[in-house]
Amino acid sequence: MTQRSVHTELNQYHLGLWYSAYRFIISACLLLVYLLTYPQLNSDYEYPHLYLYVLTAYLFFTSLQFLSLGRFKVHIPDQLMMLFVVDVIALSLLTLAMDGPNLHLSLLFVITIFAASLLLDAKKALVITLISVICVVYQLFLGSILDFTSLKNLTNSAILAFLFCVVYGSGQIAVKRFQLLENLNFSQSLELHRLQNINRYILEQIDTGYLVLDENCHVVLSNPAACHLLGMTTSYQQDKYPLYTTQPDLFELLKFEDLKSGEKFQFESQQSRYHIQVLVQKLVVPQQMLTLLVLQDAQRLNQQVQQLKLAALGQLSASIAHEIRNPLAAIVHANDLLPNSDAEQQQMLSTMISRQAVRIDRIIQDTLNMVRNKETHPTVLNLAKFIPIFIQEDLPDVQGQIRLNIDTSSNIAFDEAQLRQILINLIRNAIRHNDPAFSYIELNVRIQQKKVLIDVQDFGSGVAIQDQAQLFQPFFSTEITGTGLGLYLAHSFCEANQAQLSYVEQKQGACFRVSCQNVVIDS
Structure with a gap:
């Protein structure tokens, strides 16, 4: 039996138990009403003794079936079928004792048929409906033949039989709707249970x-x-419980401290051997405010930080050694050739040594700039004024190769010295990689969706797709003479000023974009 079938049968059992209790109460009330009103209403009963005996037997069977259904949770469909068989027989005999259907008994019949449509399958519910129709209609014909009743209530019985069929059809429609909703609810509950298990496992x-x-x-x-x-037992992880009973030290801290979301603090407890770092996050859920505490071993965090520093230092040292080895090898080779060379060759070798020494110095200076982590001092810069002065002061040798297009209302908050170094690296890179057929590169400054975009674009061959992912990695360069630190430093300076440096794909050439928030200056 599948889990869904068990779930359906369990729902069927609970509804059947409620219906069984309803039958017991109805039968007891009918018997009580008869006993209290019989002396005044004895003329309303065609066969009062039959009415009394049927009610007594009906009360006995309803109480017996209620106890049986409550105690024995087996053969539930068969037990429910017997409930409705007893109901139909009892109500039919009561109708006969009243010499035809009345409003009260008809209503009980309708409730019985509708309940059968809900609790039984369609075929069994149809059998109960047809038995009810036969009992209501044909008992009059049988009574007239045996001369113990009349046909004066035949019209009411026919209408009641038709009503039974309508109620059966309505019940089947309702059952299909209920089944659809139950299947949907069951599927959702299974999915929710599965997600809860996954979350718990994670x-x-x-x-x-x-x-x-x-x-x-x-x-x-x-x-x-x-x-x-x-230092709490893991048995507490399943249920909701007060914190003060299991970790009073943390409770006392949280009780007297007004902690804000994103706040971090260190925590030590007598019942724990760990020094804990705690991150506080406020969770807003419907109708309540929750607090999430993210707990980590502070000593282990420090170890991880040290390991990362050592790994980064090792990578940096290896990269520096790799970058310096090439010019150093060239210097050693030129120095070996220098004594046995003529004057012209000595001049060429001296120039080579000097050039390689300058390259080593550049690598060291860029490395120092990278690791110094200078403090950032942002100021509001009007780019329409700043950039022309910057080009004139820092790039006088190439200012004729820069075509400037700038939005006059563009203002940014940026460290001036760092912005100058970023633009120097980007512009000189663009000029170096520009197509010789073009005598200029473009420097475009515009505002888009409250962002200031500074685009430095050349018209060369662009950056190969396989190299784009490594553009801002330290010591990555596509040039033999490049140190591979220019773009990395520019990217780091942008991050320090809450800006972004990105590569924008172009049909021709390369475009590097600095994106930062536009600052509105009140006039």
Whole structure:
């Protein structure tokens, strides 16, 4: 039996239990009403003794079936079928005792048929409906033949039989709607359960501790890592519980501190051997405010930081050694050739040595600029005024090769010295890679969606697709004489000033774009 079938049968059982209780109450009330009103309304009963005996038997069977259905959760469909068989027989005999259907019994018949449509399958519900029709209509014919009843209520019985069929059809439509909703609800519950299991599995596997607290400092969610770091037993991770019972030190800290979202602090507890770093995040969910505490071992974090620093230092050292080895080898080779060379060759070799020494000095200076991590001092710059002066002061030798297009209302907050170094690197790179057929490069400054875009564009061959992903990596260069630090430094300076440096694909040439927030200056 599938999980969905078990779920459906369980719902069917609960509804059947409620219906069984309803039958017991109705039968008891009918018997009580008869006993209290019989002396005044004895003329309303054609066969009062039959009415009394049927009600007594009906009450006995409803109580017996209610107890049976409650105690024995087996053969549920068969037990439900017997409920409706007893109902139809009892109500038919009561109708006969009243010499035809009345409003109260007809309503009970309708409820029985509709309940059968909900609790039984379509074929069994149809059988119950047809039995009800036969009992209501044909008992009059049988009574007239045996001369113990009349046909005066035949019209009412026919109308009631038609009503039974309508109720059956309506019940089947309702059942199909209920089944559709139940299947949808069941599928959604399975998907939700699956996602909960996945989330729980992920939380159990990660080393970072997660602790979710409600407004009353009750733990809503925790994972094993959080319990381990805080010195709590992992049995608490499943249920909601007050924090003060398991980690009073943390509770006292949170109780007296008004922690803001994004705040970090260090925490130590007597019941934990770890020095914990805690990150606070506020979670806004419907109708409540939750607090997420991200817990990590501070000592382990420090170790990871040191390892990353050592790894970065090793990579940097290897890159510097690789970059210096080539010009150094050229210097050594030229120095070996120098004693046995003529004057002209000595001059050429001396020039080579000098040029390679300058290259080594450039590598060292760029490296120092990269690792010094100078403090940034942004100021508001009006680019329409700043860039022409910058070109005149820092690029006098190539200012004739720069075509400037600038939006006069463009203002940015940027460290002036760092912006100058960024533009020098980008413009000289563009001129160096420009197609000789073009005598200029373009420097375009414009505003787009509250952003200032500074584009430096050449008309050369552009950057190969396989090289684009490494453009801003340190020591990456497509030139033999390049250090590979210019674009990396420019990218780092942009990040330090909350700007972005990116490569923009062009049909011809290369375009490097500096994107930063436009600053509106009040006049």
